[in-house]
Amino acid sequence: MARDRTSSRRRGHIAGAAVSAAALVLTGSLGGSPASAAGAPRGHDVSSHQKNVDWAGARTKGARFVFIKATESTTYRNPYFTRQYDGARAAGIIRGAYHFAAPDRSSGAEQAAYFVRHGGAWRADGWTLPPALDLEDNPYDRKRTCYGLSRAGMVGWIRSFSDEVRRETGRRPVIYTTAHWWNDCTGGSGVFAADHALWIAHHGAPGAGALPAGWSFWTFWQYDNSGSLPGDQNLFNGSLGRLKRFTKG
Numbered sequence: 001m002a003r004d005r006t007s008s009r010r011r012g013h014i015a016g017a018a019v020s021a022a023a024l025v026l027t028g029s030l031g032g033s034p035a036s037a038a039g040a041p042r043g044h045d046v047s048s049h050q051k052n053v054d055w056a057g058a059r060t061k062g063a064r065f066v067f068i069k070a071t072e073s074t075t076y077r078n079p080y081f082t083r084q085y086d087g088a089r090a091a092g093i094i095r096g097a098y099h100f101a102a103p104d105r106s107s108g109a110e111q112a113a114y115f116v117r118h119g120g121a122w123r124a125d126g127w128t129l130p131p132a133l134d135l136e137d138n139p140y141d142r143k144r145t146c147y148g149l150s151r152a153g154m155v156g157w158i159r160s161f162s163d164e165v166r167r168e169t170g171r172r173p174v175i176y177t178t179a180h181w182w183n184d185c186t187g188g189s190g191v192f193a194a195d196h197a198l199w200i201a202h203h204g205a206p207g208a209g210a211l212p213a214g215w216s217f218w219t220f221w222q223y224d225n226s227g228s229l230p231g232d233q234n235l236f237n238g239s240l241g242r243l244k245r246f247t248k249g
Contacts, residue, residue, distance in 0.1 A: 041236040041238075042063060043065035055088050055090065055091035055093060058229050066231075071118050135177040136201070174196065175199065198219055
C-alpha cells in the first residue's frame with residue numbers, strides 16, 4: 001500500500017455481499033500489461049503520504065476509482081482522510097476506504113468497529129466502494145511477518161473483522177493481500193474466496209501472477225507503486241459499468 005507512517009512497508013510481488021453478486025462482477029482475469037488492458041478502469045490507492053491530492057488532475061489522467069487509507073489498528077486515523085475522500089467524490093472518482101490490519105494489537109471485531117466509525121462505512125450510492133482490509137507483512141517486526149498468530153488464529157482474526165464489517169455496513173470487506181502472505185499466514189485458506197472480493201498486490205502485468213489460494217479471479221490488481229496517478233497504480237477487472245454495479249452491492 002501507499003506508505004503512510006514513518007515505518008517503511010515491504011511490498012510483495014504485491015471482492016461482495018453474496019456469491020451471486022460476486023459472480024456478476026468478477027469474471028476472470030485480464031491478461032497482458034496495464035497498457036494493453038485498455039478497457040479496464042484505472043485507479044489508485046493513497047494514504048496520508050500523498051497529503052493534498054490533486055483530484056481533478058487525477059481524474060483527467062484517467063483515475064476512475066481510489067482506495068484511501070482511513071485507519072490502522074485502533075489508534076491511528078489518516079489526518080488527511082476526510083479531505084481526500086470528499087475531494088475524490090467531488091472530482092467524480094469512485095472512492096472507498098481501507099484499514100491496515102494489525103492483528104497482534106487487538107481483535108478483528110474491535111479494529112473493524114474502529115474502521116467503520118472513522119471512514120469505513122458504506123452506502124449504495126454508486127460512488128462508494130466496499131470497505132477494504134489491508135493484509136500484508138508486519139512493517140514493525142520483520143521477524144513476525146504474520147504478527148505472531150498461528151494460521152488458524154489469523155483466519156479467525158480475519159473472520160472476526162469481516163463479520164463485524166458486514167454487521168455494521170451490510171458488505172463483506174474487499175481483501176487486499178499478496179499470494180505469498182496469504183498462503184504463508186493463513187495456510188492458503190479458501191474460506192473467504194466465495195464472498196470476499198480480492199484486491200491482489202503483484203507488481204507486474206495484471207493477470208500474470210499467481211493468486212492467493214482459494215481465489216480463481218481478481219477484482220482489483222495493484223500493479224505498481226508509482227505512475228501517472230498519485231500513490232499505487234491499480235486496475236479493476238471489468239468495465240466501468242460493472243465497477244459501478246459493484247459499488248452498489
